[in-house]
Each structure stands twice: as structure tokens, then as C-alpha cells.
Amino acid sequence: MTxxxxxxxxxxxxxxxxxxxxxxxxxxxxxxxxxxRPADPCVARTVTSQxxxxxxxxxxxxxxxxxxxxxxxxxxxxxxTLELAQPGPRTDEEIEALRGGLLSAVGRMQEDGSLPPASxxxxxxxxxxxxxxxxxxxxxxxxxxxxxxxxxxxxxxxxAIDELDLRTLLANLDDQDDxxxxxxxxxTQAVKDSLLARLRDLF
Amino acid sequence: xxxxAAPLLAVTVALVLADSAVVTLALPDILRHLDTTVGEVAWVxxxxxxxxxxxxxxxxxxxxxxxPRSFTAAGIAVFAAxxxxxxxxxxxxxxxxxxxxxxxxxxxxxxxxxxxxxxEYGERRGVAAWVTAGVIGTAAGPAAGGLLTGAFSWQAIxxxxxxxxxxxxxxxxxxxxxxAVAPDRHRPALRPNLTLALLSAxxxxxxFLLVLLLVEGWGHSPVTAALxxxxxxxxxxxxxxxxxxxxxxPEVEVAxxxxxxxxxxxxxxxxxxxxxxxxxxxxxxxxxGLGLTVDRLTSQAMEMRFPRVEHAGWTIGxxxxxxxxxxxxxxxxxxADLQDAQVPAxxxxxxxxLDAPLxxxxxxxxxxxxxxxxxxxxGRIPDLHRAFVSADLDAGERLAAAELERDLDEQLxxxxxxxxxxxxxxxxxxxxxxxxxxxxxxxRTS
Numbered sequence: 001m002t003x004x005x006x007x008x009x010x011x012x013x014x015x016x017x018x019x020x021x022x023x024x025x026x027x028x029x030x031x032x033x034x035x036x037r038p039a040d041p042c043v044a045r046t047v048t049s050q051x052x053x054x055x056x057x058x059x060x061x062x063x064x065x066x067x068x069x070x071x072x073x074x075x076x077x078x079x080x081t082l083e084l085a086q087p088g089p090r091t092d093e094e095i096e097a098l099r100g101g102l103l104s105a106v107g108r109m110q111e112d113g114s115l116p117p118a119s120x121x122x123x124x125x126x127x128x129x130x131x132x133x134x135x136x137x138x139x140x141x142x143x144x145x146x147x148x149x150x151x152x153x154x155x156x157x158x159x160a161i162d163e164l165d166l167r168t169l170l171a172n173l174d175d176q177d178d179x180x181x182x183x184x185x186x187x188t189q190a191v192k193d194s195l196l197a198r199l200r201d202l203f
Numbered sequence: 204x205x206x207x208a209a210p211l212l213a214v215t216v217a218l219v220l221a222d223s224a225v226v227t228l229a230l231p232d233i234l235r236h237l238d239t240t241v242g243e244v245a246w247v248x249x250x251x252x253x254x255x256x257x258x259x260x261x262x263x264x265x266x267x268x269x270x271p272r273s274f275t276a277a278g279i280a281v282f283a284a285x286x287x288x289x290x291x292x293x294x295x296x297x298x299x300x301x302x303x304x305x306x307x308x309x310x311x312x313x314x315x316x317x318x319x320x321x322x323e324y325g326e327r328r329g330v331a332a333w334v335t336a337g338v339i340g341t342a343a344g345p346a347a348g349g350l351l352t353g354a355f356s357w358q359a360i361x362x363x364x365x366x367x368x369x370x371x372x373x374x375x376x377x378x379x380x381x382x383a384v385a386p387d388r389h390r391p392a393l394r395p396n397l398t399l400a401l402l403s404a405x406x407x408x409x410x411f412l413l414v415l416l417l418v419e420g421w422g423h424s425p426v427t428a429a430l431x432x433x434x435x436x437x438x439x440x441x442x443x444x445x446x447x448x449x450x451x452x453p454e455v456e457v458a459x460x461x462x463x464x465x466x467x468x469x470x471x472x473x474x475x476x477x478x479x480x481x482x483x484x485x486x487x488x489x490x491x492g493l494g495l496t497v498d499r500l501t502s503q504a505m506e507m508r509f510p511r512v513e514h515a516g517w518t519i520g521x522x523x524x525x526x527x528x529x530x531x532x533x534x535x536x537x538x539a540d541l542q543d544a545q546v547p548a549x550x551x552x553x554x555x556x557l558d559a560p561l562x563x564x565x566x567x568x569x570x571x572x573x574x575x576x577x578x579x580x581x582g583r584i585p586d587l588h589r590a591f592v593s594a595d596l597d598a599g600e601r602l603a604a605a606e607l608e609r610d611l612d613e614q615l616x617x618x619x620x621x622x623x624x625x626x627x628x629x630x631x632x633x634x635x636x637x638x639x640x641x642x643x644x645x646x647r648t649s
Contacts, residue, residue, distance in 0.1 A: 035547040
């Protein structure tokens with residue numbers, strides 16, 4: 001082996017090996033193997049639910065609502081979710097952003113036609129409602145068109161969101177029964193208010 | 204006994220130097236078994252290397268004035284006894300104390316074995332046997348430790364050393380060596396020792412961090428990790444035949460070795476996924492670099508310098524102080540990065556759980572269980588499988604949950620890989636610094 005080759009042979013091989021390994025790795029995404037970055041909450045995303053009825057509606061409403069609230073607060077949806085999952089007091093800004101987010105979610109779902117008519121939810125809502133059994137039977141006997149004419153889903157949801165004490169609700173996230181009780185009470189009251197308002201409009 | 208004496212002493216040299224990194228793969232098991240923290244468990248490595256690094260030169264100086272075989276035998280006996288003590292240590296504090304004693308015995312054994320091997324084989328062959336045994340021990344230590352931990356337990360690492368060391372005690376006494384009278388007294392070789400120290404710091408990044416990434420970050424067993432990191436010693440074995448093909452000068456060989464280690468560490472910082480195959484080529488680069496540098500630098504630092512043991516002491520000191528410096532720099536960096544990785548990992552987990560195709564109630568139950576695991580992680584990567592086992596899911600949703608678990612595990616792997624990136628890059632920078640010490644112009648002497 002010549003003197004020149006003795007000097008450069010091994011360095012050239014090392015250079016080829018190192019550049020080759022780094023080149024192949026970078027070409028296959030080396031340096032980009034990082035955790036998923038949270039999406040921009042201000043860009044609307046398609047929200048679906050595996051559940052039907054009230055559960056599915058609630059899930060979609062909450063998912064869109066958190067997106068809207070995170071957008072208002074200037075944080076990611078994930079950061080807000082993790083923050084809300086922690087125990088402790090909520091700021092007025094957070095409560096307002098969340099309420100505003102849920103109300104915006106109702107508007108968005110109404111616009112894209114994904115809000116179900118009231119008649120599709122009435123059976124499930126009556127199961128959870130604290131009403132007299134006779135009254136429940138009467139309501140169940142009503143034709144769907146009558147129910148849909150009397151009760152508008154978006155109106156009930158907006159009233160229920162306004163009715164909800166979000167601060168108390170967020171403080172009791174771990175207690176599922178307490179959570180259900182608060183939401184049912186707010187929804188029942190919202191239905192009553194919505195019906196009264198409709199009656200007032202008729203006269 | 205006399206015929207087996209020299210090989211037994213070479214094995215002792217390999218064992219002592221393997222001990223520098225042998226516990227690396229056992230650290231996660233030690234961490235769990237002794238219920239300690241990442242910061243504390245790192246001292247199982249640091250204490251050994253620190254004591255060995257600091258004691259090597261004073262012990263070597265002492266050896267030039269004493270009877271080598273008695274003190275070698277005493278050193279090996281202390282090493283054997285303290286290895287047994289490590290195996291039965293009931294707490295992290297006791298284990299660290301035992302490791303300090305083990306390193307002190309190891310320092311006596313290392314310099315003593317050099318004198319006895321030279322007495323038995325002659326100057327050139329004796330030094331070569333001592334250097335080669337050290338390189339083999341250093342390279343194979345982590346893999347051997349991982350296999351023993353996986354097959355038995357972390358204590359097995361220390362138990363298997365005891366019989367070899369016990370046999371080496373009469374072996375040391377069987378050989379005749381007199382205290383070497385140095386014909387001249389040379390100053391320590393600054394440049395090769397400095398390069399050795401910087402490379403040892405860089406190699407710490409390669410071995411210590413890679414096994415932590417494999418076991419803690421990617422959730423592999425110590426046995427799998429041991430098999431994976433065995434690429435390093437295998438590649439180191441290929442380095443000498445490769446160098447013979449080109450026949451470079453020793454300086455070129457060392458410079459190329461430093462460059463390969465830097466390249467391998469940079470490649471470990473830029474892994475495209477958590478598939479084990481991606482770690483093979485970077486490790487091969489590191490192994491080739493190790494094979495080209497460590498024995499060559501050790502020989503350079505000792506060549507024609509007397510007293511021999513004193514210069515051997517300087518090489519041991521440089522290597523192990525280098526390991527300590529590497530750990531001292533890298534441990535706070537990667538523990539802080541691991542801490543910083545928690546937020547993006549939790550956000551990625553939250554994102555996937557929110558969008559998971561599960562019923563709302565199951566999603567909430569799973570989120571609560573995952574939250575419990577994440578809050579219990581104590582600076583370590585959480586085991587999310589427990590959350591999926593504890594969550595009461597409907598049979599119809601198991602498939603979606605299993606897919607979600609795979610996705611979440613991938614996010615954790617991504618977060619861990621990202622958390623180790625800066626540390627690997629620091630390791631690469633240390634190897635580049637070692638390269639600079641090799642290629643820096645030498646001062647002209649008249």
C-alpha cells in the first residue's frame with residue numbers, strides 16, 4: 001500500500017461510513033422522531049363519537065367546546081384538557097372561555113346540521129329526568145313532529161350551558177354521579193325554560 | 204497453577220475494567236429493587252469510576268516501592284470480597300459504599316497485574332496482554348452485565364466475579380516479580396491520556412445512555428438490550444483487521460477512531476424510529492472507533508515510559524475520570540430532558556385519548572387510569588399497560604383499546620428518544636474534542 005493511501009485510505013472509508021449512516025437515517029426521518037405535536041385548536045377539526053344519543057351529542061359538544069375554549073385562551077386543546085383534569089380552582093378566564101366554547105360548539109353543530117332533533121333524544125332525556133311517570137308517558141306519546149316543533153335542541157343546549165355551574169362541575173369531575181346529577185338538572189331546567197319561552201311566543 | 208496464573212490475571216484485568224460499565228444494563232433493575240432514584244442509581248457507576256480514577260496513580264506510585272505480588276494478591280482479595288458485598292447490598296447506600304471498596308481493590312489489582320504479566324510474558328507481550336484484556340473488558344462489560352441481569356438478577360453480575368477473583372489470588376502469589384527499578388523517570392504522556400479521558404466520556408454516552416434508552420425508554424428486557432449493545436464489542440474486534448488492510452500511522456488510526464465514535468453518537472441522536480435495527484449501524488461506528496483508539500492510546504501513553512506502572516496508573520486514571528466527567532455532564536442533561544419530555548408526551552397521550560374510537564365512559568375511565576400512571580412516574584417513563592389492564596373495558600372495545608395502547612407506547616418511545624438526543628450530541632462533541640487533541644499541531648521541541 002502506497003504512503004498516500006496509508007494516510008487517506010482509512011479516513012476516506014470512515015468519512016463514507018459516517019456520511020452513509022447519517023444520510024440514510026436523515027432520509028428516513030432521523031431527527032423527526034418526536035412526540036405528536038398538538039394541532040392548532042383554532043382550526044376546526046372533524047369530531048366524531050362512537051356513542052349515539054345524548055352521550056354522543058355530549059362528547060362531540062365537549063370536544064368542539066374545548067377546542068374553541070383553547071383557541072380563546074391561546075393554548076392547545078391537550079394542554080387545556082390536562083389543566084382541567086388537575087384539581088384546584090379555575091380562573092374566571094377559563095370558565096368564561098369554556099362556556100363560550102360550548103356555546104360556539106352548539107352554533108357550529110347547528111350550522112353543519114349535526115345536531116339531532118329533540119324527538120331523537122327525548123326518550124333518553126326522559127329516562128334521566130326527574131319528572132312524574134305520568135308526565136313522562138304523556139310526553140312519550142306525543143308525535144315526533146310535535147316534540148320537534150315545541151322543543152329546539154340548540155335552544156335547550158344553549159339554556160343548559162348557561163344554566164350549568166361550570167366551576168362546581170369542574171371541581172367534581174371525579175364524581176360521575178354528581179356530574180350526571182348536575183347536567184340532568186341543568187338540561188331539565190333548560191327544557192322547561194325552552195317550553196315556557198315557546199308558549200310565551202305563541203301568545 | 205503457574206500455567207493458569209497469567210490468564211487468570213488477564214481475566215481479573217478484564218473483570219475490573221468491565222466493572223466500570225458492567226452494571227449499566229442492571230441500573231433499571233437496581234433502581235426498582237433498591238427503590239431509589241435515577242440520580243442516586245447513577246452513583247453505582249460514578250462511585251466505582253471515581254475511586255478507580257482517583258486511586259490509580261497513587262496506587263501505582265506505591266507499587267514502585269513495594270512487593271508487587273503480595274499487594275496484587277491483597278488487591279484482588281479486596282476486589283473479590285467487595286464484589287460479594289455488592290451482591291448482598293440491602294440498600295443503595297451500601298451498594299455505593301461496596302462499589303467504592305471494589306474500585307480500590309480493583310486499582311491495586313490492575314496495576315499489580317500489569318507488573319506480574321510483564322514479569323511472566325516479558326515487557327512487550329505483558330503490556331499487550333494487559334491492554335487487550337482491558338479493552339475486551341471495557342467493550343464487553345455492558346453486554347455481559349445485561350445478559351446476567353436478564354438470566355438471573357443484577358446481583359449475579361457481582362456473584363460471578365467472585366470465583367474468578369478468588370482463583371486469581373493464589374495465581375498472583377504464584378508469580379515472581381520484584382519491584383521494578385525504573386531506569387529513568389518520565390513525565391506522564393499528556394496528549395494520549397487527555398484523548399483517552401475525552402473518549403471515555405464520549406463512550407459513556409454511547410454505552411450508558413443507549414442501554415437506558417433501550418430498557419427504560421423503549422421497554423426492552425436487559426437480555427434484548429445486552430444482545431443489541433453487543434454490536435459495540437463485535438465491531439471493536441473488526442477494527443484491528445480493518446486497520447491492518449490500510450496500515451495507517453497510529454495518529455491517523457486514533458483520529459479516525461475519534462471521528463467514527465463522534466459519527467456513531469451523532470447517528471444515535473438522529474434515530475428515525477425505535478426499531479432496534481436502526482441502532483446497529485451507529486453502534487458499529489462506535490465499536491470500530493473504540494477498537495481503533497483505546498488500546499492504541501493506552502500503548503502510546505505507556506510506550507517507553509518508566510516507571511511502567513505509574514504510566515499505567517495515569518491511563519487508568521484518565522479513562523475512569525473521563526467516565527466520571529461524562530456521567531457528570533450527561534446525567535443532569537438527560538434527566539432534565541426526560542423531565543422536559545413529560546409535557547409533550549402527556550399532550551400527545553391526551554390528544555390520542557380524546558380522539559380514540561372508544562365510548563365516552565370508557566374513554567373517561569381510561570383517561571383516569573392513565574392519569575394515575577403518569578402521576579406515579581417519579582421522573583421515569585411510565586408503564587401505560589397497567590392503565591389498560593385496570594380499565595374496565597367492554598369486549599367490543601378491546602381492539603380499539605389495544606390499538607390506542609400501541610399508539611401511546613409509540614408516543615412514549617418518541618418522547619424518550621427525543622429526550623436522549625441532546626445527551627448523544629454532547630457525547631459526539633466530546634469525541635470531536637478528543638479528535639482535536641489528536642490533530643492539534645504539536646509543540647516544536649529543540
